[in-house]
Structure formats: structure tokens, C-alpha cells
Amino acid sequence: MSSHARTDAAEEGETETKKERFTGSGMARVEDHRILTGEAEYIHDKAPEDSLHMALLRSVHPHADIVDIDTSEAEDHPGCHLVLTAEDIKAEYNPMPAGLEGFEEWSLADGRARYVGEPVVAVIADDRYVAEDVVDLVNVKYDQLDCVVDPREAREDEVVVHEEFGTNVGDHEELVFGDPDSAFEEADHVIEKSYSWGRISGVPLETAGVVAQYDDDTDSFDIDCNIQLHTLVDDTVYETLGYDPDDVNLDVPPDVGGSFGTKIAIHRYCCLAAMASKELNKPVTFVEDRIENLQGGDMHSTEREYDVKVALDDDGTIRALDFWFVDDFGAWPRYPVNQVLKPLSVLTNAFDVQDARYEYDLVLTNKTCQTAYRGFGVPSHLYALEMLVDDAAEALGIDPDELRRRNLIEAHQMPYQLPSKNIYDSGDFPAALAHVQQRIEEERDGGLLDPETVEQKREEGKYRGVRPTVHIEPGVSGSDWTDRQRSDREGLEERNREDVAELPEHLRAEIRPDGTVKAYLATDTSGQGHQTLVSQLLADELGVLPSDIEVGYLDSETAPTEYGTAASRMAVMLSGAAQGLGKELVSNLERLAAETWDCDEDDVTYRDGAVVRVDGGGEETLSLAELAAQDDESGLTRASYDYEHPTTQLEQFDEALSKKLPVYPTAAFAANAPIVEVDTKTGEVDILKFYSLRDCGTQLNPTIVEGQAHGGLAQGIGAALQEEFGYDESGQPQAITLFDYKLPSIEHIPELELEHTETPSPFTATGAKGTGEGGMIDGPASLACSINAALEPLGVRADQIPFTPNRIRERIRQVEGEE
């Protein structure tokens, strides 16, 4: 075991507080080596030698009765081992848990197909090539039905997606905070607009995959898969299979090729592979291909139509906000039901407004089901709000920058309680806005926004503009509110704090015989650098090197049910857990040393990777390796720690928690100023430079923080300008390859001018706020605002996301036609 670098570096006479800390340094990741050399093992690499392979026959119709399935020819194929239909699985298993009560969804379409790409038949064969051959031999006879694809139309119930449910409106709620009615009545102006947010999603490069193996001896399943939140959503698998949680072990590989929230809903594949494995008593592998993923992989995310209103006074003071939207969930409701609620945690974004109304219809249509995606429903909310502020500024004839500045929450108002009862922990939004404003001022003097250049470009039909905005990234989701839709909402009024149950985050570690440390995460990971983070934090707590700490993972059976990786939780929850675990281990080791030396615990102290005897005289020490050797029975070289959710000790959150309103105790934030140039001939938007000042509280690893911002902004840029799962009127998906779903490449991502400030959170153990969703949360809204600024002379607004070249040309033609 290595000696400690910090002590070597420490000059004589320096105090301990001046020692170098790994936490807060931009240490390169421990995950990288195996990835860079091709040794990483993703789920696609997992199939054992004797595994069979599954392929799925999927519906080609958006809405159709399944009249007959003829599997005889498929079954005759010499490479075919099994063909499964809904009829087969219904005899032995359960429907998959749905996001709302009243829906019964089987792992294969039961009697009726409700979207293009919905799995109807599963076949298992020798390998994937043969499995696809066999799928071609299954004959399904459909009786086509009318379909519904427009979310506003779906509310009319002319075509009902689920007859037994009776309506396409799966859920509806109106939440009123303060007294918006009076504010709208009394205010000098009311501006009312509509905006639209298209179907966009994470589209991780690695598709879903599973290897399921049934064990006949123990009547249990081992399922390797790349599901996200495997300890939380394992119920979607074990309940479907009808087994106890202990008999269905989900194990996620240490390397997952991206998720961004989307992979929480891949349980269908896990269930089908498990069922087939039990039937055949052999391992069964399924790897989703890209067309399946884009078309019917249940991987789309938020699609919303907004009607919004703002009440303002003559001086630009925002008096009240009113949001109404319809969210198109596709054919079945899943977890992202909560995406319609999460925006309540940032209801007014960075603005100080206390009266608001929030109402939504969650509708079902003949489209692919929604899953979660980075930002979890917030990006579209911030977009609609910022567009409304732009439109209000225009209507009132006030400079939009000035309108925003006048309404921002001030630093002295922190912590700030929103009307929707969530609390922003800390931050100085006006200072952040002023800073990026200053940066773009510099561009006006001979830079990208030099008036002469801007004018000259405009003559070429290229319109430049920028509009700074401030955005909140709510972090560290509580979990208790997430079943609000299944709760008796009237009854919520009677609830109090004692009824609230939040999930902590779990971490454990042990000292190995060689004195190194093995820690175990209870969560899965998909590129965020959790292993690096834990090794940095534990190294500091234990006074060892990060390289002395190896970080592994617990499977769903071993780990307690924790919330895991979601909502930018891990920086806060894992760092809190690592800090707590480190202290627990140190205390354990001191006790062990005291027992070994037969002295009082006060006579020993832990220092730099060893326990030292401090009761005078000798300079006895016990290294970690020596302590590990002492630890026969006591178990003191092992410890586990559960970091409680930050809100559990804070009275300020009582109201939000007891009423099951979304609780996000950290407010990371960004002030953005992307400079855009819109080519009015082609409709292309060129982002010339993207200024962004970002604050996620204490930066545990600035390299990773910066990386998250880069990645988030790239996704935000893609969402704003080019990505979309479109559907035609007949319900056929328009983006089923990566030629149609246009992910940004290196040519689409501009120079990012990122700066960071650190406003530590007063609510979290380490001051970290979480930063996993930024960029995707704030990128689209800020780009749309800058496009508004660029196209202001033409009177064109970025009223639809993505604002594609086609839509831009359409809007320009429209205003030209009106002139």
C-alpha cells in the first residue's frame, strides 16, 4: 500500500487543513483505462457461450386488432427453440406494472397492437441471425383500426386507445398556488401564447440488452441487463415474473453505454428473456437493434403542447403565471408520469413570482411509450416560460433583458421558497446574468456582435442575435412524491411529516488483507464517473490514495432498495455517503486498534491510512493491512453507511414533503448567452459561441463537472435544433434510423465558453448540488431565446422545439406572406 502523497507534500509546520485534497481536484477518471483498451464489458458483450438469442416481431400498425398469429412455419425452422405470444405468457405470468392504475399491459401485445413497433411475438433461436430469419416466418393477421396521434385531438376521445380505461386522458390535475385569479384580474397586462415541444429523447449509443438465466435448482433468475435504477425498478421485473425480489437478481455491468434516464423502462426485454430462459432452461440473450430502439423501444420522451399566460404590470413586474399543457404519453403510461410534476420544483424558474396555476392532461395516443430523459420534463417547462417572457417583453415594449433582471430572485432572498413549496438553496442569479451580459458586451466591440458585422451579415440574409437567460437545474430528487398520481389527492391535505418516507443512498466498504479498500455502490452508473468520485472522497476521509480504493457494484438482491442514479442525485448522495462511510470506518478502525493494544479509544487516533497510538511514549502504528489482519471476528474493517436524503432533517421542506409536491433540495443554475446566426435562406442555425456561467455548488471533480456540462449542452443543442421523433397522420413513426433522428455530430457543437462559480449548498453534506442534467435543461430554452433575438427584425419566434431549418423557413415565409 502506498504511503500518503499529501503528507509527503506537506511542508514542515503546515497545518493539516492545508494538505492537498483529492476531492475538488480534476483527477482523471479511474474508469477510463479498460474502456480505452477495449476491455470494458458492456451488456452487449455478456452473452455466455451456450446462450440462445431472442428477436421480436413488432407491430407494423399503430392500432390494430390481432386476429391471428400463425407460428407453425417459424416453429418448424431447425434453428428455432421457442415462440412466445401473449397467450403463452398470460398463462404463467403477470402484466407489467403500469405508471397509472387501470392499465393491464402484458410483455407482448395482447389481442390489440397500440403503436408501431410494439412487440407481438418473441422467438428464441440459435443466434440473432437465425432469430431474425424465424421472425420472418411468423404470420400475423391484423384488423386495422383508426388511430389517434395528435395529443390535443386525443383529449376528444373519438378514438380511444384503451377501451377498458374509457378515455385517452390518463391523468389530469390542476394545482393552484397563491391567488393567481386575482393577479390576472388586477394586472395591467395579460399575455397568452401557445408553444410546442416535440418528442425528443436520450438515444444512448448503447441500446438495451439483457442476458437472462433461470436456475432450475433454486427456481430463481439471474438477469444481467443495462436497466437504470436497478435496485428501485426491479419490481417491474419480479412482479411481472410473479417471483419474490430475492429470486430475481438484476445485475448491471459496471460499464453502461449511456442512459440519460431512458433505460429505466427496458423491463419488458428483461421479462421476456427471463420467461424464455425458464421455458428452455438455458440462458437467453436479447440485444435491441437501433431501429427497434428508435421505433418501438419505449424510449421516447416528453412531447407537450403548452397554452400559457402571464400577468404583468406596466413596469414589467410579473404578477402571476398560468401553465396548461397536454403531454402525449404514447400508448401506455410508465414511470415518466412524474415528468409532468417535476417542473413544479422550478415552477417560476429564476423569477420571483408567488401566484401561479399549473394544470395538465396526460394523454394516451398510438405512439411509442415515453420514458425518462435528462431533465425529466423540466426542459420544456423552462422553454415555455422563457418564450412567454420574451413575448411579454415585446407586447409591453420593454427590453427583454431588463424584464428578466427586474423579476429575478435576489441573492438575499435565499433560501427561496417557491409557491409550489420547493426551496432553492442558494445562488446569486442577478450576478450570474450580469456576468454573461458583460461577456457578450465584449463581443459587441469588434467581436461576433460588432454592429457593423451584424449589419453586414444581415444584408447577406444571416441574422445574428443573443439573449442571456438564467435557468435552475433542480437536483437530488426526493422519492416520496413520486407516487402522487396513485395517491388520494384530497387526502394529501391531511398528511403530515411523519407519513413521509424518503430513500437514502447506500455505500459500503471493507479493508482488504493487503490494506487496500474495496467499496461497493448500490447504484448503477452509465459514464458519470461514480467510481472516481467515491475513490476521491474516500481517499480523503481515510488518508490514502484514490488508487488504493477499488469501487465495485452491488446487484439488486444484495443492495438495499435505493433510489440510485437519477435527477443529478449522485454527486450529492454519493458524496454524502462516502463522507459518512469514511468517518464510520475511521471510528471502527480506532476501536479495533484500541482493542488490539488493549487501551482506551481516546488513546488512539486515525491518521493518514493508519491508526496511531497517542497516549505518550511509543510511536506504535497499525496500518490498514495490519488492522485487516487483526479483524477476525469483529467485522470492524467493514462498514456501511446510508446517507439520508437532505430534506429529511430540514423543516423548510415539511409542506412540500407532506403534500407530495416535488422536492428537489438543490438549485444548481446557469446563466447562458449563446450567440446564434440564423441563415434566413436555408433556415440553418449556426451557434457561433456559447457563453455559459454555471454553478453546481461545491465541485467535487471539476473535470467531471465540465464534462457533464459539455454533454448536457450537446444534448440541449440537439433537442433545440434537430432531434425529433415525428409521426405522420397515419401513426407511422418518421424517425426510425439515425438518418432520421438527427443526433448532433462534432460539426453541430459550437465553441463552449464555460465558466464556473461555486455556491455551496447549505442543505447537503458536501455543498455539492448535482449537475447531471444541466445543459439539457437550460440549452433549448436559451437557444430559443437567442433565436428570438436574432429574428426579432422579422417578427419570427422560436415557438416550436425543435426549431428545425424547415420550421424556420416556414415561419419566415409566413411573416413574409403577411406583409
Place this chain on the structure above:
Amino acid sequence: MSADDTSGSLDRPTEDISLSINGESVSAEVEPRHKLSDFLRDAQDLRGVRVGCEHGVCGACTVLMDGQAVKSCLTYAVQADGTEIETVEGLAEDGALHPIQEAFHEEHALQCGFCTSGFVMASKELLDENPDPSKEAVEKGLADNICRCTGYQNIYDAVLRAADRMDGESTVDEEEEA
């Protein structure tokens, strides 16, 4: 092709191929429809070749064939007969990372890492052909690869860092030769 192909539509004809993979000679019997990506991953156990889309857009499966970057998901294994294939597994020597791999690590040019092998191999082709690329050349060289996590700036910086380092090495070599 195998001798008997009389069993109708269920027959799986094969062909024999010989090629070099990361400097090793390999002979195999493959189905003509077998993709090079699947052949490398499954038959040759080179799992560093990642399959992201199977229709030639994402570039995760990029390998070098006779020095040229190809998408192995759009290439059949039979097309690789007689060629020299290089994959990410062949880059590190004696446990030491290749300068491109090292630069990706140092610049935090990977997060989930699923696209990384493809980017590294595309970068290798780019730097082999153009040791001192301009910004535009890097953009052009990497435009066939998609990354969903890191947002490209760090990848761009990694390629330039690798170019500096590899250029530096070649300078040393030249001096030694002189």
C-alpha cells in the same frame, strides 16, 4: 462456399476467409451475410468493437481496414478477406496506452465510453494521414462518429493533444535518424 447447399432456404452457406487482425493471421469460415462487426466481436472476441446503430451513422464500430476507417457494421466479414484489420485492442503496446488513448484519458474525452473505440480508431486514421490537422480537418475526420455523452470539445482537444505528442515522437525519431 461449403459443398452442400441443397437444404433450401434454411441452408447457411459459408466462405473461407484469411485476414490479419491486429497483426495476427486469422483464417475463418463465415456466412456471407455475417457482418464484420459481429465477426470481430463474437468470433474473434474483440469486444472493443461496439455496435451502436448497424446502419452506418454512429461510427462506434469503426475499425481500420488496410489503414482506412470503415464501419464494420456496414462491411461483411467476407469483404475483409485478405485485408489487414486494426481494432482498438491492437493499440496499446506492452500495457502502455497509445498516445491517442492517453490523450482521450487526459482530456476527459469519454464518459460512458461506448463510442470511444470508434473515435479512437477514426482519430488514428486521421492522424496517420495528417499528423498536424487543422480544426476543420479534425471536424471532417470525426464527423462520421457520434458521441452522446461528452459533447465533442474534449474529443477535439484530445485529438490535437495526441497530434502534438505523436508529432513530437516522430521529431525525436527523425533526430535520431539524422
